[in-house]
Amino acid sequence: MARWRIHLTVLGVGLFFVNAGMTMIIPFLPLYLQELGVSDPHRVAVWASVIFAANFFTAFLFQPLWGSLADRYGRKMMVLRSGFGMAIVMTLMGLAGGPWQLLLLRILNGVVSGFAPASIALMNVGTPRDKIGYTMGTLQSSVVAGTILGPLFGGFMAEHYGYRPIFFITGGLLFIASLLALLLVKEEPVSKENGRSRERGTLFGSFRPLFRARGLNMLNVTTVVIQFALLAPVALLPLFVQELSGQAGMVAFYAGLVGSVNGLSNMIAAPLLGRLGDKIGSVRILLFCLLGSALIGLPQAFVSGTWQLIAVRFALGVCMGGLLPSVNALIGRYAPPNRESAAYSLNSSMYALGSMLGPLVGGFVSESLTIRGIFVLSSLLMAACGLWLQYGLPKPDKQVQLQPEAGA
Incomplete structure (x- = not known):
């Protein structure tokens, strides 16, 4: 192997x-x-x-x-x-x-x-x-x-x-x-170039090239938007399920089912979309999934029954399966040489930031917007982010070079 x-x-x-x-x-x-x-x-x-x-x-x-x-x-x-x-x-x-x-x-x-x-x-x-x-x-x-x-x-x-x-x-x-x-x-030993950088550079000075990389900055903002949009309504879903079902019984079960089907379709779709991204490009997959998440997620604001919500969440999970894997694949191409780990860790910070802000802001604005309004807001954010990347994301410096598996 x-x-x-x-x-x-x-x-x-x-x-x-x-x-x-x-x-x-x-x-x-x-x-x-x-x-x-x-x-x-x-x-x-x-x-x-x-x-x-x-x-x-x-x-x-x-x-x-x-x-x-x-x-x-x-x-x-x-x-x-x-x-x-x-x-x-x-x-x-x-x-x-x-x-x-x-x-x-x-x-x-x-x-x-x-x-x-x-x-x-x-x-x-x-x-x-x-x-x-x-x-x-x-x-x-x-x-x-x-x-x-x-x-x-x-x-x-x-x-x-x-x-x-x-x-x-x-x-x-x-x-x-x-x-x-x-x-x-x-793992291969740390290169001499990294060693020299370690000796002469400050710890956080290694992040300067990352902040100057426009493509990385756009991907980091995209990660915040994705996590914010996906998690803003999550804490309110049990109450929404209760509203849709019109009864107190089985709310916990259906709320869990709403979350599970979303994750299930995400898990199935992620490697398939990743493999497709290897053929047609991760940028195309990311744009398709951002716009797809916006279009498929919007009907959540208009469902009238629990099973309708479950069906929409399952379809949304398919598009979600191509979001973060595409971002991760692209970070490796936009990261400066010998700064890959710093680039991924910085993006992980943006992931955590979006994971914090989504539920927090969603909870604060739920009284004025309701969860249906938050669904609309999430879809608009996804669509705007997709259009922003479509017209603003530069071409990466690192081009994909096909390599035989045996040489890996």
């Missing part, structure tokens, strides 16, 4: 474990806070929101730092640092004695995170150019699969085994993912 395929398998499994483990806590976080002594319902809601957002906030701040270090000292090192670090932090969460301890550990988890951007950067460097789209789509499928199955496993285990054991299981999964990367992933 070609080395890049081994890496894809190992890192794909690792990303599945990481995302499944990180999302296992979502279904029971408020209940775990009650076990830690927080009894007032309002305080539980506030603590849960702050603790959940803390991880994204510190990840947003620290991802560029880890990306710069990856370019200087090696991407595999950053994969292992993040994986083993999160394994320790998640295990300690199961030993927390109060909400403040849990909050501090979530903050620390965001600091040491970075498994995904380091994995993507490592795959980008070692994969044949004509397989990049397929590779990024496959990694995206691993991420989505973990995100879908994590809450299901977490809810099941919390019901049968309690809350604390789940953190220990999550820590174990992260440890296994890191151990697989340690044993099976091989």
Whole structure:
């Protein structure tokens, strides 16, 4: 098997474990806070929101730092640092004695995170150019699969085994993912050019070429728009499902189904669209999926029944499957030489920023716009972003050069 395929398998499994483990806590976080002594319902809601957002906030701040270090000292090192670090932090969460301890550990988890951007950067460097789209789509499928199955496993285990054991299981999964990367992933030594850059340059000085790259800047803004538009209505979906169904029963089931079908179609479509992007170009796939998401997402504002919403969300997931993999494939072409990890980590910060702003702004404007208005706003943002890229995205300096698999 070609080395890049081994890496894809190992890192794909690792990303599945990481995302499944990180999302296992979502279904029971408020209940775990009650076990830690927080009894007032309002305080539980506030603590849960702050603790959940803390991880994204510190990840947003620290991802560029880890990306710069990856370019200087090696991407595999950053994969292992993040994986083993999160394994320790998640295990300690199961030993927390109060909400403040849990909050501090979530903050620390965001600091040491970075498994995904380091994995993507490592795959980008070692994969044949004509397989990049397929590779990024496959990694995206691993991420989505973990995100879908994590809450299901977490809810099941919390019901049968309690809350604390789940953190220990999550820590174990992260440890296994890191151990697989340690044993099976091989990386070329850091080049002499990187070493000289490391000696003479400041840590954050390595980001100056990224800020001067117009294509990278546009892709980073696109990532914020994508995450903002997709996550702005998510927190309001259960209430919308309740409104559509007109009854109290089965709301949780249908709300979960609405989220699951979206992720399912995303997971199926991502590698297929990635492979198509290798043939016709990732730019075309990104533009098609942005405009497709705008057109398909708009009918969400006009549905009159739960099953109509489920059908639209399934179709939307197909277009979503080509968004972030296409962005990741293009970042590798727009990134300056020996700055790939820094470029991916900076984009990961933008991902975290959009993930924070979407639900936050969506919650604040929901009273005036309602969720139907937020669906319209999300579609308009996607369409505007697609048109902006169509007429403003420059041609990348790095051209795709077909390479035989055996040489990977």
